[in-house]
Amino acid sequence: MTEIINMTVNGIKHKIACTGKESLLEILREHLGLTGAKEGCGYGVCGSCTVIVNGEAVTSCTLRGKDKLEGIEVLTIEGLAEKNGELHPIQKSFLEAGAVQCGFCTPGIIMRLYGLLTKNPNAPEEEIREALSKHLCRCTGYEAIWEAALLAQKRITISS
Amino acid sequence: MSFKYIGKSFEKTDGYSKVTGMAQFVADIKLPRMLHAQVLRPKFAHALIKSIDTLEAEKSEGVYKVVTGQGCEIFFGACGFLDQNPIAVDKVRHTGEPVAVVIADTVQHAKKALSKIDVEYEPLPVLLDPVEAAHNKDVLIHQKLGEYPHLPSYFPQPGTNIFHHYRLRKGDMKKGLKETDFIVEGEFEFPLSAHSALEPHSVICRWEGKDRVEIWATSQAPFVLQQVIADMFKLPHSNVRVHIPYLGGGFGGKSDVTIEPMLVYAAKFLPGYAIKFVCSRKEVMTSTVLGRGMKAQAKLGAKKDGTFTVFQAELYFSDGAFGDTATNIVTVAGHNSVGPYSIDNCHVDSYGVYTNTPPVGAYRGYGHPEGNFISERLVELMAKKLKMSPSELRRKNFLCEGKKNSLGETIRDYNGNLFKCLENVEKELFFELKPKEDDKYIYGRGIAAMMKSPKGAANAASCCQIKFCADGSIQVNLSGVDMGQGAQQAMRQIAAEYLKIPMERISIFREIDTQHSPWEWQTVASMFTYRGGNAIVKTAEKAIKILKKNAAPILKFGIDSLEYDGEFVYVKTDPDKRIAVKNLVRGYMYENGLTVGEVAEATAGDRLPGYTDPDPKFGMGSAGGTWTFGCQGCELKIDKKTGEVIIDKFISSFDVGKVISPRMIRGQIVGGVVMGIGQTLKEKIKFSEDGKITNATWVKYKIPRINDVPRKQVVICVETPEIRGPYGARCIAEHPMVAVSSSILNALFDATGHNFFHIPVTSEDVLKVIGGKA
Numbered sequence: 042m043t044e045i046i047n048m049t050v051n052g053i054k055h056k057i058a059c060t061g062k063e064s065l066l067e068i069l070r071e072h073l074g075l076t077g078a079k080e081g082c083g084y085g086v087c088g089s090c091t092v093i094v095n096g097e098a099v100t101s102c103t104l105r106g107k108d109k110l111e112g113i114e115v116l117t118i119e120g121l122a123e124k125n126g127e128l129h130p131i132q133k134s135f136l137e138a139g140a141v142q143c144g145f146c147t148p149g150i151i152m153r154l155y156g157l158l159t160k161n162p163n164a165p166e167e168e169i170r171e172a173l174s175k176h177l178c179r180c181t182g183y184e185a186i187w188e189a190a191l192l193a194q195k196r197i198t199i200s201s
Numbered sequence: 202m203s204f205k206y207i208g209k210s211f212e213k214t215d216g217y218s219k220v221t222g223m224a225q226f227v228a229d230i231k232l233p234r235m236l237h238a239q240v241l242r243p244k245f246a247h248a249l250i251k252s253i254d255t256l257e258a259e260k261s262e263g264v265y266k267v268v269t270g271q272g273c274e275i276f277f278g279a280c281g282f283l284d285q286n287p288i289a290v291d292k293v294r295h296t297g298e299p300v301a302v303v304i305a306d307t308v309q310h311a312k313k314a315l316s317k318i319d320v321e322y323e324p325l326p327v328l329l330d331p332v333e334a335a336h337n338k339d340v341l342i343h344q345k346l347g348e349y350p351h352l353p354s355y356f357p358q359p360g361t362n363i364f365h366h367y368r369l370r371k372g373d374m375k376k377g378l379k380e381t382d383f384i385v386e387g388e389f390e391f392p393l394s395a396h397s398a399l400e401p402h403s404v405i406c407r408w409e410g411k412d413r414v415e416i417w418a419t420s421q422a423p424f425v426l427q428q429v430i431a432d433m434f435k436l437p438h439s440n441v442r443v444h445i446p447y448l449g450g451g452f453g454g455k456s457d458v459t460i461e462p463m464l465v466y467a468a469k470f471l472p473g474y475a476i477k478f479v480c481s482r483k484e485v486m487t488s489t490v491l492g493r494g495m496k497a498q499a500k501l502g503a504k505k506d507g508t509f510t511v512f513q514a515e516l517y518f519s520d521g522a523f524g525d526t527a528t529n530i531v532t533v534a535g536h537n538s539v540g541p542y543s544i545d546n547c548h549v550d551s552y553g554v555y556t557n558t559p560p561v562g563a564y565r566g567y568g569h570p571e572g573n574f575i576s577e578r579l580v581e582l583m584a585k586k587l588k589m590s591p592s593e594l595r596r597k598n599f600l601c602e603g604k605k606n607s608l609g610e611t612i613r614d615y616n617g618n619l620f621k622c623l624e625n626v627e628k629e630l631f632f633e634l635k636p637k638e639d640d641k642y643i644y645g646r647g648i649a650a651m652m653k654s655p656k657g658a659a660n661a662a663s664c665c666q667i668k669f670c671a672d673g674s675i676q677v678n679l680s681g682v683d684m685g686q687g688a689q690q691a692m693r694q695i696a697a698e699y700l701k702i703p704m705e706r707i708s709i710f711r712e713i714d715t716q717h718s719p720w721e722w723q724t725v726a727s728m729f730t731y732r733g734g735n736a737i738v739k740t741a742e743k744a745i746k747i748l749k750k751n752a753a754p755i756l757k758f759g760i761d762s763l764e765y766d767g768e769f770v771y772v773k774t775d776p777d778k779r780i781a782v783k784n785l786v787r788g789y790m791y792e793n794g795l796t797v798g799e800v801a802e803a804t805a806g807d808r809l810p811g812y813t814d815p816d817p818k819f820g821m822g823s824a825g826g827t828w829t830f831g832c833q834g835c836e837l838k839i840d841k842k843t844g845e846v847i848i849d850k851f852i853s854s855f856d857v858g859k860v861i862s863p864r865m866i867r868g869q870i871v872g873g874v875v876m877g878i879g880q881t882l883k884e885k886i887k888f889s890e891d892g893k894i895t896n897a898t899w900v901k902y903k904i905p906r907i908n909d910v911p912r913k914q915v916v917i918c919v920e921t922p923e924i925r926g927p928y929g930a931r932c933i934a935e936h937p938m939v940a941v942s943s944s945i946l947n948a949l950f951d952a953t954g955h956n957f958f959h960i961p962v963t964s965e966d967v968l969k970v971i972g973g974k975a
Binding site: 060062070074075076077078079080081082083084086087089117118119121122128132135136137139141142143144145146147148151170173174176177178179180181182183184185186187 | 210212213215216217218219220221222223224225226228229231309396397398399400401447448449450451452479481482684685686687864865867868871872873874875876898899900904905906907908910914
């Protein structure tokens with residue numbers, strides 16, 4: 042049976058024809074061609090699939106069903122930079138701090154920080170650490186990611 | 202010498218695409234006529250396949266084909282030991298093996314059909330322990346071990362489960378023992394572990410008729426994959442095209458050929474379709490390769506003054522159902538268990554043993570962490586016995602100018618300086634007094650020294666192509682896979698430095714395609730910056746020479762009188778006589794269009810000279826080739842209530858020859874140390890008695906998160922130029938993981954007085970030891 046799910050992704054309205062059993066991650070990747078969110082585990086412990094849903098950072102691989110997805114507003118890594126390609130301060134900070142190695146975990150971590158710092162630009166360090174602890178990275182040892190997060194916060198608070 | 206690009210940190214060339222989600226990994230690729238594969242895995246770790254019924258599955262919705270191993274006579278091996286079928290034929294040897302492949306229009310339909318396949322098994326006894334399996338002649342995991350084709354450097358023992366026996370026989374043990382005053386010994390256990398790169402292994406395969414095939418793979422080794430697949434199907438190598446887009450971490454786990462032969466075999470039944478298979482996280486752990494897996498006993502002897510006299514070890518590796526990808530690890534762990542010391546008399550037996558577990562493949566360090574674990578724990582024990590400081594004992598025996606390593610190779614000054622590395626670690630570790638035990642914590646400090654050399658095919662090389670564009674900007678093409686280590690950026694800096702043009706005007710290869718990319722053996726052994734960098738230098742020399750040749754007749758000077766500065770070719774003695782590079786790159790064109798000279802494109806390669814396999818009798822020879830030496834150390838505290846080990850400070854000092862990018866080198870080292878901490882305190886693949894992995898998820902198999910990292914990491918690079926590395930650079934990538942476990946266990950010894958000889962050392966293990974102290 043085909044279900045129609047309505048959602049707004051990166052500002053564009055979509056009617057998704059699907060079985061209704063797909064996760065948000067599958068819809069983004071397979072139906073909309075937005076492959077920036079990655080599947081590292083499939084059960085929400087690595088954080089690579091993190092996107093913003095109605096203002097909150099969530100693991101898109103664990104979010105499924107029409108009741109959960111109907112009418113949601115989604116922001117993915119593809120929608121984060123300006124339309125002219127100018128990067129968001131968090132993206133810039135990741136490049137500047139050398140926080141990107143293989144890049145597979147990067148979109149998820151950036152979206153997690155976006156979720157946190159949009160709601161609370163002055164989030165204390167413990168909250169930033171707590172947010173990052175939901176993510177796995179096997180390359181960096183987290184040091185540069187931590188620096189990038191603090192740098193991003195600085196950039197965001199100064200510009201606001 | 203001052204550099205413009207070498208030794209400086211820049212934004213990475215692949216950074217923008219990675220922070221915007223543009224970087225395309227294999228799982229992101231969609232192709233026309235795409236189908237999806239799912240794989241049936243066995244219920245038993247060791248069983249005969251009596252029958253497979255696929256009729257119901259074939260009728261299932263959306264299914265195009267169900268492929269089994271029935272009738273398959275193909276064997277493959279990526280490392281020169283052909284002991285594996287692409288899909289189980291008449292027997293299964295571990296629970297992650299492929300038994301049947303379902304190809305359907307969607308992943309869901311393929312999954313659904315799996316449950317409709319009926320397999321009848323006859324279970325066999327399961328062997329998990331390498332020592333037991335090595336001595337069990339009744340249960341053979343491979344009956345035809347003696348028939349498998351293999352390289353001459355592997356020594357299988359038919360009629361047993363030992364598929365490779367490496368022997369090191371150096372010096373005269375009897376004589377050495379006579380000179381020995383003290384002996385220390387230990388039994389060591391290094392568990393199987395999972396690389397856990399974030400990106401799961403994935404592959405897409407499309408056959409064009411019967412004799413051409415195209416593959417998109419998550420591989421560090423596109424050209425090895427090309428060769429293995431071509432040989433499997435008796436195709437010209439040139440008819441196999443392998444694409445490597447972005448790679449989401451490797452750590453060696455993607456250097457060995459794993460899921461590709463299975464999928465290419467299955468896809469052959471559906472030519473014209475692009476068939477995709479992405480491993481689940483569980484399958485990455487059960488059905489690709491694992492790392493490590495060693496049990497060993499070893500002895501070290503010394504004179505009263507601390508001079509090491511003898512080293513004896515026996516190592517057994519639980520290398521899983523297939524031996525191919527573990528053969529060289531067995532060898533390397535064997536001759537590296539001696540440590541970075543000069544010991545005249547060594548007697549080592551290292552056994553690669555079949556067990557009913559997933560095969561073991563390359564994993565960051567490649568036998569060195571296992572070997573280092575032995576040598577560095579024994580040195581610590583010996584220091585205690587001799588009542589000497591461990592550092593003093595290490596210094597007394599360190600490899601240095603003129604000394605011979607376990608392979609009999611003579612170490613030279615330009616191979617690096619262990620003394621400086623140790624001094625750096627000591628200064629950082631001991632500049633304050635160690636905190637005294639308090640109500641909450643016990644404190645400990647430990648150091649370990651290390652060395653690592655590559656292990657590769659003796660003909661391993663890196664090649665480079667350089668193309669000048671019409672405006673004088675440059676395209677540099679290599680085939681070193683960037684899996685996050687920063688290969689592309691390092692190459693861009695080396696190219697910019699040597700070609701003297703701004704980095705922004707150098708476009709470095711992004712994806713690898715065996716059809717267009719120059720040959721590279723594979724991106725392993727931490728060799729790419731070294732070999733690829735050299736290849737750039739050699740190629741750039743050729744390209745510059747073409748520009749000069751093109752300019753010579755116009756400027757009316759011989760090429761030896763000409764100089765190149767990135768923008769112009771000019772006369773050395775009269776710099777105003779010059780021609781812009783952009784006017785030389787396609788030959789020189791006169792006003793009337795007449796063009797003379799050559800197109801400025803060049804290619805060249807680099808290989809380690811004089812590199813060989815160890816000789817069969819003594820296990821010695823020029824098998825190291827180049828070394829990176831280093832020391833690591835840590836200060837830790839133990840929570841007396843919980844037994845938790847908290848690393849306060851971790852120090853690494855490696856002699857890297859020359860730093861290409863300070864930020865990238867720190868990224869490699871800091872990341873490698875955290876991986877090593879996970880290995881030491883948490884990670885272990887666990888099996889039930891019948892051979893099933895009981896923790897094949899990231900919920901149960903816990904890799905480090907941000908809260909598990911050391912409070913502080915110190916990285917100090919020593920720069921003794923390597924004699925033939927690019928700008929003096931030496932290999933550094935796997936190295937930070939080599940001595941982490943031994944450093945931590947030495948620190949735990951300092952803290953508790955207890956010697957652990959196994960990892961992971963869990964909080965429970967520590968609590969048992971300090972029980973009385975809390």
